[in-house]
Amino acid sequence: MKLRLALALCAAVLMAPLHAQTTPAQIQVDLLENQIDAAMKAKDHTRAADLFDQYDRLGVAMPPPLQLLRAVAYFRLKRYWNAEKELQAYLQRVERNSPDYRLALDMLRQVTPLASPETFSDCDVCPEMVVVPAGSFMMGSPSSEEGRYDDEGPVHQVNIARPFAAGVREVTFAEWDACVADGGCYGYSPGDEGWGRGKRPVINVIWEEARGYVRWLSAETGKEYRLLSESEWEYAARAGTTTPFHYGSTISTGQANYNGNYTYGSGAKGEYRGRTVPVGSFPANQFGLHDVHGNVWEWTQDCWNHNYQGAPTDGSAWESGDCSRRVLRGGSWNLDPRDLRSADRDRFATGVRSIGVGGFRVARTLTP
Numbered sequence: 001m002k003l004r005l006a007l008a009l010c011a012a013v014l015m016a017p018l019h020a021q022t023t024p025a026q027i028q029v030d031l032l033e034n035q036i037d038a039a040m041k042a043k044d045h046t047r048a049a050d051l052f053d054q055y056d057r058l059g060v061a062m063p064p065p066l067q068l069l070r071a072v073a074y075f076r077l078k079r080y081w082n083a084e085k086e087l088q089a090y091l092q093r094v095e096r097n098s099p100d101y102r103l104a105l106d107m108l109r110q111v112t113p114l115a116s117p118e119t120f121s122d123c124d125v126c127p128e129m130v131v132v133p134a135g136s137f138m139m140g141s142p143s144s145e146e147g148r149y150d151d152e153g154p155v156h157q158v159n160i161a162r163p164f165a166a167g168v169r170e171v172t173f174a175e176w177d178a179c180v181a182d183g184g185c186y187g188y189s190p191g192d193e194g195w196g197r198g199k200r201p202v203i204n205v206i207w208e209e210a211r212g213y214v215r216w217l218s219a220e221t222g223k224e225y226r227l228l229s230e231s232e233w234e235y236a237a238r239a240g241t242t243t244p245f246h247y248g249s250t251i252s253t254g255q256a257n258y259n260g261n262y263t264y265g266s267g268a269k270g271e272y273r274g275r276t277v278p279v280g281s282f283p284a285n286q287f288g289l290h291d292v293h294g295n296v297w298e299w300t301q302d303c304w305n306h307n308y309q310g311a312p313t314d315g316s317a318w319e320s321g322d323c324s325r326r327v328l329r330g331g332s333w334n335l336d337p338r339d340l341r342s343a344d345r346d347r348f349a350t351g352v353r354s355i356g357v358g359g360f361r362v363a364r365t366l367t368p
């Protein structure tokens with residue numbers, strides 16, 4: 001995108017009034033808007049993005065001019081996937097004859113090709129991977145989030161300094177069986193409960209066996225495969241969102257595999273499939289990851305800690321605490337949607353098998 005276009009768009013938004021009047025209830029909103037305006041004028045787009053996240057947590061509808069300004073900030077940070085989403089939402093909210101409509105539309109046309117996730121696979125039987133860009137996010141859930149647990153706080157900023165790769169999907173039986181056939185994965189062939197193998201997520205795998213799989217991948221490819229850290233997992237699952245799910249404030253059984261007899265927020269009851277489904281059955285998030293909500297719990301590298309006091313803030317795994325239990329993320333096919341939220345976390349003994357727990361997704365460190 002041409003620099004002059006972004007500058008023109010930014011200037012146009014900065015001059016637009018955000019509220020016609022101020023009421024006592026808008027004091028906090030107005031303060032954030034002033035801080036955002038100052039951050040954008042100072043070209044501190046990282047600060048602006050953090051302030052926009054704070055605005056979301058107020059539960060107040062963001063006015064269209066501010067939403068457009070947010071898209072500019074995301075563009076400057078090369079968070080094209082977020083810029084695309086904001087521009088799409090903005091264009092649905094404003095009239096076509098709005099002064100900034102054409103500018104936003106032109107920006108969207110230039111952002112969209114840049115927002116496509118970059119995927120690759122290192123071998124014929126290796127999982128498909130997607131490059132997750134560097135960035136920062138607020139990890140955990142605010143006290144106002146419906147159904148939150150105390151172990152999801154305190155909310156804290158995590159900075160992911162370098163891009164990394166994550167599995168587009170959960171590791172499948174087919175991928176696991178290829179490892180076993182090649183002499184890896186401890187030669188262990190987990191049962192599928194009669195649900196089928198192939199493209200269904202592998203289950204009944206304990207934590208050390210999941211680690212055995214990534215060691216096999218590393219030896220097979222010469223690349224550094226590993227499990228995701230807990231913070232990497234949440235960052236990749238959120239994909240720039242601050243809502244309970246990457247879909248928004250609620251979720252449906254048309255978007256994830258869980259126990260549809262239960263609801264979350266304004267969501268309706270749905271189907272309870274009673275088993276896993278093939279990976280990739282539901283839409284990917286903005287980073288290109290499928291099934292981060294539901295289907296099967298995913299092992300991460302981190303030891304269990306009861307809250308985030310003292311947690312790493314650089315995206316690394318937390319290798320202290322109760323290491324006889326490791327952190328699980330994502331929820332499972334048999335759970336309430338409350339347990340599928342991006343911030344939800346659980347733990348499980350590393351040596352115990354379970355049909356709902358023993359899945360995982362791989363990561364790969366990217367070299368410069």
